[in-house]
Amino acid sequence: MPVAEPLNASAMTPPVVPEQEESGSIDSSGRIKVHLSPMGKDLSLTSQQAQKKGRDKDIDDSSLPDGVKDILKRIRDLKEQIQQKLMELQRIQASDKGSEAEKKQELERVQGELTSLNGALSSAHAMLNKVMDDVELDGDSRMEVADLLMK
Template sequence: MTPPVVPEQEESGSIDSSGRIKVHLSPMGKDLSLTSQQAQKKGRDKDIDSSSLPDGIKDILKRIRDLKEQIQQKLMELQRIQASNKSSEAEKKQELDRVQSELNSLNGALSSAHAMLNKVMDDIELDGDARMEVGDLLMA
């Protein structure tokens, strides 16, 4: 049995055929959500932004952090799928293959980002102290 939909609810949400409530965010709500995500990312990258490194290197370092974060999420998703008993073995294998493929793509992108970072550092002849700073930021 699904609860009745009140007219005010129809504008901000709905109930799908399985009885789940779907919420629709207003453009302002979406903006606030993005702003929150951007604030979290900015806080995460504060050390990169405050470094004395060139902007191009800062951008690559941020991209590397994004990729590492996405890889961690995919690894957790793989573990969740492996531990799940909800789907058939065929569905489980298909889902594992999909996530593994996404993980492979992310790892490839991470390797490319590292190669690009090394090339840029070589091209601008980054000195030893700056290279140490890059290494420290990669480890953070």
């Protein structure tokens, strides 16, 4: 069916109500903050869970005990979080926004988070070694763990 006249985008745009206007804001560093609805958060979590499940498929498909699998997944999570914090650190260092004091404070915050994540990673590795000893994993299984840790 042919359209007689083009659609007017502004006619289709719903009006902004005061409650909506406040849902997004700009923080002190000039970044835009967006607040998601509960449904949006659920959709985001579902997407993240699907990505995580795909990422950990090799661990799930392995013949390792469930306790070892859980720790391997936790180690991957921690490594991913560390990578994100390292990228955040680089963004802060390269940023021209804000004063030097604000930049220093932000750097210290991220460095503290990195220290905490690295401590958690060390603890997870220690727990993995303990669990592997407790369940008396054989050499082949330990090689499989090492391969999964490298990915």
